[in-house]
Amino acid sequence: MFTTIQKLSHTVRTEFGNSEIKFTQEVWLAPLHGVGQGNGAGPAIWAVVSTPVLDLLRDEGVGAAFNLSLSGKVIKVLGYSFVDDTDLVVGGNYCNHDNITAELQRSLDLWQTGIEATGGALVPEKSFWSEVLFAWDSKGKWSYSKDSQDSSNIIMKDTNNEEKILRKIGPNEAIETLGVHLTPNGKDEIQFQAMKEKSIQWANKIKSAGRLSRQDVWTGLRSTILKTLEYPLPVTCLTKDQCKKIMYPILEVSLPGVGISRKFLRNYIHGPPECFGLDVPSLFTYQGASHIDLLVTHWKEESTTSQLLRSSMESLQVEIGLEGNPLNINF
Numbered sequence: 476m477f478t479t480i481q482k483l484s485h486t487v488r489t490e491f492g493n494s495e496i497k498f499t500q501e502v503w504l505a506p507l508h509g510v511g512q513g514n515g516a517g518p519a520i521w522a523v524v525s526t527p528v529l530d531l532l533r534d535e536g537v538g539a540a541f542n543l544s545l546s547g548k549v550i551k552v553l554g555y556s557f558v559d560d561t562d563l564v565v566g567g568n569y570c571n572h573d574n575i576t577a578e579l580q581r582s583l584d585l586w587q588t589g590i591e592a593t594g595g596a597l598v599p600e601k602s603f604w605s606e607v608l609f610a611w612d613s614k615g616k617w618s619y620s621k622d623s624q625d626s627s628n629i630i631m632k633d634t635n636n637e638e639k640i641l642r643k644i645g646p647n648e649a650i651e652t653l654g655v656h657l658t659p660n661g662k663d664e665i666q667f668q669a670m671k672e673k674s675i676q677w678a679n680k681i682k683s684a685g686r687l688s689r690q691d692v693w694t695g696l697r698s699t700i701l702k703t704l705e706y707p708l709p710v711t712c713l714t715k716d717q718c719k720k721i722m723y724p725i726l727e728v729s730l731p732g733v734g735i736s737r738k739f740l741r742n743y744i745h746g747p748p749e750c751f752g753l754d755v756p757s758l759f760t761y762q763g764a765s766h767i768d769l770l771v772t773h774w775k776e777e778s779t780t781s782q783l784l785r786s787s788m789e790s791l792q793v794e795i796g797l798e799g800n801p802l803n804i805n806f
Contacts, residue, residue, distance in 0.1 A: 518558055525556050528589030532563075537582040539567035544789040550782040560653050561586070566607075576627040579604065583631060599631045599639035603650055605659045606643070619646040619660050655707040667717045670704055671724075677703075678724040681732065692732035696755070700725055704758060709765040718758035726755075 514520070532538070538553040554563040563586060565579045587597050608620035629641045649656035649665040656666040677700040681692065704721065713721075726744070730737050735753075745760070746752020773781045791801050 521559060524593045524595070525561070528586065528593065529553060529556065531589050532582060532585050535581075535585055537563075537565060537578065537585065539564045541567045541786060543786050544793045546785075546789065550786060552779060552783075555779075557653060562652075575606070576629060580627075580629055583629065587632065596634050597631055599633050599641060602631055603642045603644055604629050605646065605648070607646055607659050621645060655710060657710065661712075663711050663713055663717075666707060666711055667713055667721070670707070670721050673703060674700065674721050674724045678728040681728045687732060689733045692729055696725065696729045696733075701756060705756065705761055708758065708762040709769055711762060713759070713762060715759045718762070722758060 533553055538551055540549055540551045542549055552564050552567075554561060556562075563579070563582050565582050566575060590597060609617045610620045611617050629643070630638050631641050633639055644650060644659075646660040647658055647662060649658040651669070656669050658665060681687065681695065687695075727737055730739060730744075743751060744753050744755050745757040746754070748754050769780070770784060773784060775781070788801065792798075795801060795804070797804060
C-alpha cells in the first residue's frame with residue numbers, strides 16, 4: 476500500500492471586514508482496498524467489481540473444459556467466486572500437463588491485475604493451490620498422484636509488490652474456505668473432524684456455563700450449534716455413522732439439560748412434533764434433503780452448478796453401467 480501527501484490550500488474570510496486568512500494543510504491519502512469489513516452492500520459491490528475481471532479471464536481463454544461422459548457436451552469452467560473468496564480452475568481435456576502450472580500462473584496474474592485495477596488486493600498468506608493428477612496401475616485402476624513431475628512454483632505478489640511462493644496442498648489436504656474444509660479428492664474426513672470438534676467445544680461450554688435453564692439449553696441447541704453444523708451439509712457426503720458421532724457430544728449434554736434422558740430413542744428426538752418427536756434435525760437426513768434441493772433447484776437452470784451436476788450424473792451412469800436415470804435405480 477502506497478501513501479501520498481497532498482497539500483491543500485484554504486482561504487477563510489473573517490466575519491468583520493474584508494480580511495482573509497490563508498493556510499496550507501497536509502493531508503495523508505491512502506488507497507482503500509475493498510469496501511470495508513461489515514459493509515452490508517459488500518456482496519453486491521463485489522459482484523459488480525468481480526464480473527468484469529472474470530470476463531477478462533474468459534476473453535483470454537483461461538479456465539477448464541470437460542466433455543460430458545455420454546452426451547459429449549463440452550462444459551467450460553473458469554472458476555468460482557463467492558463473497559471475497561475465488562477459486563480459479565485450469566485444466567481439463569484441452570490442457571497439456573507440461574504447461575499446467577504456466578497456465579495457472581497466467582490465470583492468477585490476470586486475476587491479480589484485474590483485482591488491483593478495481594481497488595482490491597490479494598493476500599498470499601491466505602491463498603493456496605493444488606494439482607489433481609491421476610495414476611493407473613497394471614490392472615487399470617486409478618488413484619490420485621501424490622507428487623507431480625512438474626516442480627514449478629506459483630507466484631503471487633503481496634500488497635508491497637513482493638513476490639511470494641504460494642503453498643501447495645495435496646489431493647487429501649484441505650484448508651477452510653467459507654467455513655468448509657473441501658479436499659481436491661472429495662473426501663470428507665477433515666470436514667468430519669472439524670464438525671466433531673465444534674460439537675465437543677459446544678458441549679464443553681454448556682457444561683462449564685453452570686446451571687442453565689431448560690429454555691436456555693434448548694434455545695442454544697436449536698439456534699447455535701445446529702445451525703453451525705447444518706451450514707456445510709449441502710456440499711458434504713458424510714456417512715450416517717459420522718453424523719451420529721458428530722451429534723453424540725451435543726445430545727449427551729443437551730438432553731439432560733432440557734430434562735430428557737440421554738437414552739431417549741433417537742427416532743423420537745429427530746421425529747416431527749405431530750409424531751410426538753422433539754424435531755431435532757438429523758444431520759444425515761438434512762444432508763440428503765439439501766442434496767435433493769440442489770438438484771431440484773439447479774437441474775433445469777443453465778448455470779455452472781447445473782452443468783457440473785449433469786456431468787456428475789452422466790459419470791455415475793457410466794460408472795454403474797446401467798441404463799436409465801441412476802436416481803430411479805434401487806440402491
